[in-house]
Amino acid sequence: MRRPAGGRGARALTPTERVRRLRRRTTALFALTSAVGLVAMAAFAVRSDDARWRDQLDRTMDGDTSWAIGLLETGEDGRLDTNALVETMGTGCPPLSVLSAAPSAAGTGDPRLVVEHAPARPCLSVPAADVRAVAAAAVRAGDAAAFDRRATDGEPVRLFAMPFFAPDAGEGDPPQGAVVTMTATSDQAADHRRLFWLVTAGCALLVAVSAAVGHLLSGRAVRPALSVLGQQEAFLADAAHDLRTPAASLRTLAETALRGETDSTDVLKRTLRLAEGMGRLVDGLLTRARLMSGTATLAREPLRLDQLVEAVVAETPAEGHRVTVRAEESVVDADPDLVRRAVANLLGNALAHGHLPGAPAEVRIGVGRDGSVTVEDAGPGLPPEVAGALFERFRSGAGSTGLGLSIASWVAHAHGGTLTADRGDLGGARFVLRLPAAP
Template sequence: MTAAEARARRLRRRLTALFTLTSAVGLIALAAFAIRTDDHSWRNQLDDALNLQTSRAIPLLGTGENGRPDVQALKDGIETECPLLTVVATKADKSTIVYQPRRACVGPRNEDIEEAAAAAVKEGEAIATDVLGEEGQEIRLVAEPYAAADGAAPEGALVAAADMSADQAAHRRLTLLLIGGCAGLVALSAAAGHLLSGRAIRPALTALRQQEEFLADAAHDLRTPAASLRILAETALRDDASRDAALERTVRLADRMGDLIDGLLTRARMTAGVSAPDRRPMRLDQLVEAVAEDTETGGHHVTVRTEPVVVVADPDLLRRAVANLLGNALVHGHAPGRPAEVELTVTADGTLTVDDAGPGVPRELADSLFQRFRSGSASGSSGLGLSIASWVAHAHGGTLATTTSPRGGARFILHLAPRTK
């Protein structure tokens, strides 16, 4: 892994962490709001129910002997078998329970009841508080003060009680459910963030990889010609007799370097998608004939057999692909010391076949033949010609494959869909 790729991957991890943290903060805030709202909601509902009990009971209180409240009407008015109301009288800051149900459904401690009543009388309004019952259960108390008959200051309070264990259990279940849901959603957001950040930096990683491949291609293919140019220049400087031959070889080598650079740029532009192929109808047979005519054979024999066929392709790219296939056959399609016998065949179905009589393609190179730094030689020499030809074929929706030629060497088959209209 290169330093640039390592930085990109660190950026991906940071983006994932940021996305996860943002999601976690938002989810936790929403969960806390929901938990707090639910807690207030069920408490308010319970308080409203208890306040309704005390509000209905206060008018039933009368004044008995010695100023003590008369609770007979209250007793008669209680319809439930499990009353929740307790009457507490308060005098001289001392609270005394006047009436308490014998069979109360909820069992708060008397001292808690008296304390709540005293607080309500002191505040002059209803109050609510949480206490623990005699059996350890959670109880909600609501105390509402009542005034004397003359409407003076409050002389006592009615205290209503309710067991809130069930409501607390439901609230805890909701809390656990929200916590579990938040944890699951945070994990899901982390996975989604990792996936999205990966897709976001994928073009950058691809560009870095393409750049490194281009630099490697350029360094690999230009190193040998550059060294040869230096040797030829030094030879021309030292030996006047060999100067003309060295200059001629220099010109040919410069032409080869120009072709290499063009090939590198073509492959880089195709890989990066900088320019799309300029497709247009064209005669494949005429293009192959023109490439064969323009190619310097160097004493090798090239035979061309064609049938008229029209394909839709980029003329420049397709010309380069055909020239690369022909050049590969001329270089590698013959035995040492013997001229190459190359045959180009174009059929009406849009297929170009290039046959040679060389050593063929070794089986171990068949799978990687069209990768960069591979060629059709048995020695496994490197180059970009076949790689570019394969790129051109696939860019036009076609194929490039290799097999054994009837001549004993290699056969390359380039197929493009012919134009139907």
């Protein structure tokens, strides 16, 4: 027996959960993309700063070594003379060391270097092996060389070596030696570390902000889908709730007719009433779904509201109830079919609930010049438990689907009007539908 994918006990996600999971993944992808871009720019900025401060130090030390090379002299015996260098400029700070390449080793492999001059009391001291290493690199390359090392006291330093050539050297001749200088890099390194942590913190903050913005944008993007899914689930719940009882009643009637336990004429009459009721339910469900989804377009036109209300009252079977209409001439800018349905729902609600058990209903309907329709009954009034959510589905009361008032409220709001409920003068409920008057 195969287990469902995703592990033991895995369940299929609902459409709403899949949309929310898509939102989370979109947010994560947005944040990851931003993080990759920010990290790349941060790395470029840090590396550029690191190269910049080293280049600045190298330029400064290049000037020092070039000046020192200009003060070197070569005796008649070919030996270096550093007296002019020592007498002209102090070689202790920045430390200046002069190393010559032995003739037997110059230009062949690693040069054998001889220290011609080293400062007696340098402001920075590094191991002699480091000085020889940077000088050897400059002699081998025939160009400046620079290393990052540590002084004897642990302070970071930058070593710089510039090769020099004999006065009579021709093109292609090896260097005669190299001048080495150094400088402390503690301040530059500290500034670089501060920049690194500042950029790191800035990147983290920007990634967090981008994640929040991505979550907000993805939420706005999936909001219509979630709204549609919610409307679909509400419609399915309404349909299942409202059609379950009449469908069960039809099945019971069919089973009774098959057993021959009742008169077939009575069964057909009851079946016809149930079918008409189911038709009204389906029509109401579809109307409410179209209103909620915004697919029901309003065919606005100047409408005589008083005449429409009188027509609705005339078409509604009273069945022994008393309905009084007091209408003033009123013209509104509205959709006739939707307004007719809203008024019919309000009247039907008053006839169904606006009386005590066994007593006829007394309903008063008023139409005002301001585009208002007032439906008032003499029933028990609004139950406190449903008064706060009266226009939600399944809230009208016992024996009702709860769609009538919900549809009437949606019609009012679709036209830019309102539907309110309170206690009337007859002691029952009073509903006031207000629609925008025509210009």
